[in-house]
Amino acid sequence: MKIKEVPQDDIQTFKGSGTKAIYAVDENGRYARTPSSGWEAEEVVLRDVVDDFAKLAEDAKIRVFKGETSPIEYYMNKYYMDLPALARGMGLARWRVKRHFNPNVFNKLNRKMLQEYADFFNTDIDTLKNIKEIA
């Protein structure tokens, strides 16, 4: 890739974080680090995954209001995780996390466990328990 071919697509997913550094060749064929504001292809694939999770989160939120699942499922999708990832991150067995999706079980969780979830999702217990209609 030549320096002038380095993509400068100003992608949304890296906006506000400056530039990335990429190795590209100059006119004399020498390699140099070049700043890039991102490549569209890269944004497309990331967007695809992120949008998917956003949809799942939205869906989970509706089900939380209907009392069909717990906020844990909503937060899991909001932070781009699937069940194995959340279980690994929390250091719990999958079936336990899955069980916590059950609103009845969730409502009976002790403070310690709730605090662990809250810490993991970078929030506090109150926000964890009461997700708002528009968040």
Add this chain to the structure above:
Amino acid sequence: MKTIRNFEHRHFAHCETGVMSTLLKYSGLELSEPMVFGLSGAICFAYLPFLKMGNMPLVSYRMFPGHIVKKFPKRLGVEYFRKTYKDQDLAMAELDDFVEKGRLVGLQTSAYFTTYFPPEMRFQFNAHNIIIIGKEGDEYLVSDPVFDHIERIKAADLKKARFPRGLSAPKGLVHYPIKCPDAVDLKKFIKKSIKKTVHMMLYAPVPWIGIKGINHLSRHIGKLSRKQKPKYTRHFLGNIVRMQEEIGTGGGGFRFMYAAFLQEAQDTLGLPLLKEASDRMTAVGDQWRKFALECAKILKRKESRVDLPEIAQYLRRCGDSEKQIYRMLKTFK
């Protein structure tokens, strides 16, 4: 406020090589990022269909994260300090100690808890590498090689970032070079590392690593349409590209970095063979980019019908061109 004096932040393409290059530089051993990448033999290809991440097989374009910090200094003969912790508070206290003494240290952190990352990039990835250069009040000053300026992170967040659970958990890993040798016999190390890379890419004894891995993946893509729903196909292709594009590697970025290494190797050894290898590796990087672009187009159009054999062909060609380069490098003694 306490910071390392005369620290100059450098912006790199990749976190682990960037951290290593900077730490070595401040211990008196000047090696560029591509040099660290090449000498540590970090270029690779792995397609591990049995290791699932987010329900997608693992695809990697380099050695496993942590490989460089673990193996590279030893190979170079650098005396190196590595420490992991059980006690989180002790880990943070010792970090403050390092900052107080003005010692530059590298940390392994989780991208998920790294607060200054753009939100879309905060996936569960436990092997990000940063350098702590100082502390101001409750905030640490971070030289993160993949960002173009000094970042800040709160002590509480950094503590979380250092102690995430899950795959390749860092356990608060802190590391720095203690003593670098006065001179490094670059020629010897270049030869050794190229030999190692060639061997791994061409003759890995398993079908998931190296050129075999690329072909394996290519065959699998060719077969996708018969078995899977279009949505799965799209995700599968997206996953391959995302692994390729993951922060700071920019479309076959590791191939370009290796080409840069070969160029530097040629400057040191002065062999025309290396120049040709470098040029061809650049061309392969462009091929990888083309492949990524084609995959991205499919995702963008959201079409249900995808010409998978063509995509598989692109990948196969990447593999073939790379194979020729390694074959050529094999003759280099």
